Amino acid sequence: MNDKQQLTMKDIARELGVSVATVSRALSDSPSISKERRQAIQQFAREHNYFPNVIAEQLRHSRRNPSRAIGVIVPELVHYYFSSILDGIESEASARGYHILVAKSNESYQREVQICESMLKNKVCGIIVSQAKDTERYDHFEHLEQAGVPLVFYDRICPALNASRVVVDDYMGTLNAVSHLIETGCKRVAFFGASMNMIIAKNRFNGYRDALYKHGLTLDESLVRICDNRADAERITPAMMRMENRPDAFFAVNDETAIGILTVVKRLGYNVPDEVSICGFTNGFRATVCDPMLTTVEQRGTQVGKEAADILIGLVEGTLPADHAEKRIVKTRLVIRGTTRHP
């Protein structure tokens, strides 16, 4: 039952009394084989549902043709944004005849290096990656490039490498969101962001700062906190709301954090959005579950994934020059719901 041997060209050749070369040519419809033979061979192959051994094909072509396997490295899997991106990559890849090999770095540099090695060994044609949080050396990525494996970054970009990348427009997304808060009457907007050594964190902060300036407000350091998860948000927010000059709005770098803020603010008895407005970033599952529903910046992970796959495939197929670093920015969209006032 197990190991039903695959039908090979050799089998067909033996059966039909021709050489393997003839079978190969016939199956690739080469005109150098007579029409009758060609059809006979093709029919035989069809009837015995022959299909070529990809491994052998690859070995034969290894010097010229890349495989059709795309490696995807994800920091986490149980995560709305990363799931969306994976979804986008899968769609684009499969539509263009590629398949994907997925590995999770678990935010570990060590693991990331292992994965790169393993993917290199397994001859992926390229890799799409978001760095682990604790990655600070980039040799493993450079090795890949040297080995001729193109690299595309998404979300967490490697700043030291001039590699292709696709990111979300964090700056404009934040700028628009904070502008929305101000334009609906908020005067003191707090900012909960991630640690500034990540570029995306910096961009979002800049968007926040510039939105304030644009509307003639000044930046108050006491309203800026490093906080990117719910637990921290629930810990930090109460003190903030007790400030003599409390914020009347919060912008958080992700929905999870925003939900934490919302929970606390509601518990303290404030009306959302009238007394306190809140805006998140992601627009994941959570955003429509909380009460009121969360105003947030739609991050369009699926689109990010598609673009990343598109770049990679372009690089692999030579549509994009190998030495050029393609950089794309996916526009965000502000989704206004119940945690902010309407314009």
Next chain:
Amino acid sequence: MNDKQQLTMKDIARELGVSVATVSRALSDSPSISKERRQAIQQFAREHNYFPNVIAEQLRHSRRNPSRAIGVIVPELVHYYFSSILDGIESEASARGYHILVAKSNESYQREVQICESMLKNKVCGIIVSQAKDTERYDHFEHLEQAGVPLVFYDRICPALNASRVVVDDYMGTLNAVSHLIETGCKRVAFFGASMNMIIAKNRFNGYRDALYKHGLTLDESLVRICDNRADAERITPAMMRMENRPDAFFAVNDETAIGILTVVKRLGYNVPDEVSICGFTNGFRATVCDPMLTTVEQRGTQVGKEAADILIGLVEGTLPADHAEKRIVKTRLVIRGTTRHP
């Protein structure tokens, strides 16, 4: 820059003036090669960081050794439960030296067939799959088995095939949850489930029914609805709450549906959990976001994924007999939060 040619055994052999066979043996530490040569070759390989070409290895061994690639077919990717399962599979697989190849069926039978073919071609050593909703023919799965590719089902089981599988204990999970509702004082528990042609739907319904019987309640058909998403829940619930003999509790087959119910019930002005209790199934991101937080049955996707990978690897490595269908059931856990009363 591109295509830095891989270092091969032939290169080493040429460089060191020995035959390829000797290099091969030396690298596999065969005692039939003299110690000095062995070490010289190994050192050379290390210094020029040689690594074997997996493709060639595979081709050579194809008749005996399976690859180390596990195919995973998922109906959707942006979905809490499936993400968790994928996470579990990835963890177990990578811990045991396997990598995974992920494809999304998009709930389409057509696509599922294509994926199976593609994975067969790409020589995965086995496949872990949850059927698409509209899959009703199983030839593609049977082909795989015939080709010697072991199959493990999760979540949506193929009833017609006696294949290995791992499922969550839907029956007991539901029975416990509904018992909890009754034991905290609910008399009229409504059931929102999926269409009964899916086994998991049937099992959950049976759990519901038996919980009622166990507590001396009778089954009221008017309290049972086919509804497994939020939109439908929001459409159906209002009418239900207007019934002369309205339900005082709801059990929903997933968190999403439960949230829909919760939204409506709150909007209608009922107190949750005192006037109406609600229980979901999944324990995903949503459960801790709504207000009050959702009581729900923890589905333990990660565990399901791990078990599935464990079975598959067992089948591949021969630890489990190839003809035996291993069936595992992952225990659920009731997580009591704010949408039900406490015992």
Next chain:
DNA sequence: TAAATAAATGCAATCGTTTGCGTAGTTCGA
């Protein structure tokens, strides 16, 4: 000292395909 034994290495086939080149057999023009 010759023959037997052991140790270290190479040869060549193999896995399933592809492909450059060579060569029968046919056809055609002069």
Next chain:
DNA sequence: TCGAACTACGCAAACGATTGCATTTATTTA
């Protein structure tokens, strides 16, 4: 009627690794 030009195929060498068997050389034994 003879060489040229096709046509339709086969041979054999790759791709990169493994492995049974043969071969060489060194060592031991009778």
